[in-house]
Amino acid sequence: MEKNAKAKIPFKELFDRYAELKASDTNPFSTDVFALSLIERRNPLVKQAFEILGTERVRELKYNQTQIRRELIKCSADELAYKIVKRINTDLHHGKAIPSKIIKERLQTIYDDLGVERRAKATDIAQ
Known part of the structure; x- marks a missing residue:
């Protein structure tokens, strides 16, 4: 991820990696925290989808970003x-x-x- 900032990384890869990092207990000084913040900056939808919809719902939506955005709108207050x-x-x-x-x-x-x-x-x- 860090090597080529302009490389397009599929949403599915980013989301799965983000979920994996969040599932593990991270030390605040580890590289995992850096990776999490990098993913959040690269695609803010990943963090929002993880926190609001959860991993299972995103998988049910087949990682489709349009469907995820629609679902987030439905869930909003x-x-x-x-x-x-x-x-x-x-x-x-x-x-x-x-x-x-x-x-x-x-x-x-x-x-x-x-x-x-x-x-x-x-x-x-x-x-």
């Missing part, structure tokens, strides 16, 4: 409207014309994921 807005911002591309049918489909998926019992309408985006 933010109010529902804010969660919906966060998902819309990540799922729909800004600056492009998107047909209302696609908007409704994606919005309904977001509602279903977050447990909102209502039908999506294209006008919901304006709200």
Whole structure:
């Protein structure tokens, strides 16, 4: 990891190594602490996913970063409207014309994921 800072390391490798280091009792002066901080700086999602979702849930999501981010949004204590807005911002591309049918489909998926019992309408985006 330290040898080539620009090398792309797969999320799965980083997460598994992070979980392995966290599972072992580390001495505050050992190189394990350095490795943990290096992983946290390289990909902050690793630490967040480990602390909030846990190792088993990340494995269930097959280390898919998009799915992990969505799951983190679901787990957050933010109010529902804010969660919906966060998902819309990540799922729909800004600056492009998107047909209302696609908007409704994606919005309904977001509602279903977050447990909102209502039908999506294209006008919901304006709200």
